[in-house]
Amino acid sequence: MFDNLSEKLQRVFKNLRGEGKLSAENMESALREIRMALLEADVNFRVVKQLIENIKQKAMGEEVLAALSPSQQVVKIVHEELIKILGSHESKLRFANEPPSVFLIVGLQGSGKTTTTGKLARWLSRNGHRPMMVSVDVYRPAAREQLKVIARETGQPVYEGAAEEKQPMELARAARRESANSGRDVLLVDTAGRLHIDDQLMGELSELKEQLNPVEILFVADAMTGQDAVKSADEFHKRLGITGVILTKMDGDARGGGALSIRHVTGQPLKFVGVGEKFDALEPFHPDRAANRILGMGDILSFIEKAGEAIDQKQAVEMQRKLIENEFTLEDFRDQLRQIRKLGPLGSLLDMMPKVGMLKDLKDVKIDEKEIERVVAIIDSMTPRERDNHMIINGSRRRRIARGSGTSVQEVNQLLKQYAQARKMMKGLSGGFIGRKLGKMKMPAGFPFGNMPGM
Ligand SMILES: Nc1nc2c(ncn2[C@@H]2O[C@H](COP(=O)(O)OP(=O)(O)OP(=O)(O)O)[C@@H](O)[C@H]2O)c(=O)[nH]1
């Protein structure tokens, strides 16, 4: 989602790495490059200006730590300033004291309102709520039908209403009654889109707002439209008063500038991002995690969350300690692989991983179930002592292990080599600045799968 920007910024930091000290000159040129990278990522120019100003002040000010190298200092400062611009913390949805809480879903035509309504209903029901949906789009034929189909696909209830009903307000009111009667605590109101912001649309939305008293007015914008998304969010906010933004199609080649600008320009938080057409492709937006992603530190926390069901947290913490202290044994390695197998498709998970150093290569790799099975079989054929200390696995032990696991000595050799590499890599990672950062962020158990064959 921020790949390009991330790559460019990392290049800036890399160039600074050779410098002994932060000076006015090297900082000036770094700032110039950061500014270019942000503008190219379609970040709003006012936001860029503010960011650069803040970074400059901090870097030149007294906050610079002598212990850090120039590139580390700049990474740290940019990281902090990015988070500030993005909004310091996750903006949670609000709920009314008296259910049902009404959420108005608004936005321009084709931005993804109806799809997002379905995603949000699914997300809410998985997070302890009992949502109901209603479409008040009485203009586009089949608009209400579309939401009915989505309701079926997501297994979430929809208030259908009479087919001939032509009054948005009537539909919404009836849906609210139905929600209250059936114990639903959130009513999601999918509204009609328009090509442009016009008075009729605003009039209708204002009336819905007045009558329904929504706790959330969520503006849905297509991230691919870049700064136009930011502009229309701002205009909607000025005319209607929105409470948050959902950027859709972040899975496309949007440059991410919208996500970086919304908060600063509109004063309203980005609450969710849509990252695909499927109904599970909706993620709460976390400013700190986005900043990590942009700076190539990976999105370890999202990774943990996604892996949550498969990974035992206590084990993850223990694993992290072992990694840092280099006590990571072959047995741990096997446990990790077993967990990875439980995680399912790795592609999207790998996307969240830090793209520092060797890990960068992991992005293009695919996981191969059979490979994992083979590696697990090899480790299973070792004795506990061998798993504990791979150094004792000599030639004859290797032959025995190969026989026992139905593999070849070459395959056993390869595995041991990869294991040694993974250990080395983790040791390197846990050392430097990035490593310390990662350390604090809790490493997920499925982390060090190294350069596994076919993975
Ligand atoms: N790739 C991708 N496609 C999305 C996402 N969100 C929505 N879409 C697609 O965008 C298109 C328009 O989505 P809708 O939900 O119908 O948009 P809408 O705002 O309700 O449109 P109108 O009601 O006509 O104004 C559909 O093809 C969706 O599948 C997303 O996060 N990623």
Ligand SMILES: [Mg+2]
């Ligand atoms: Mg729609």
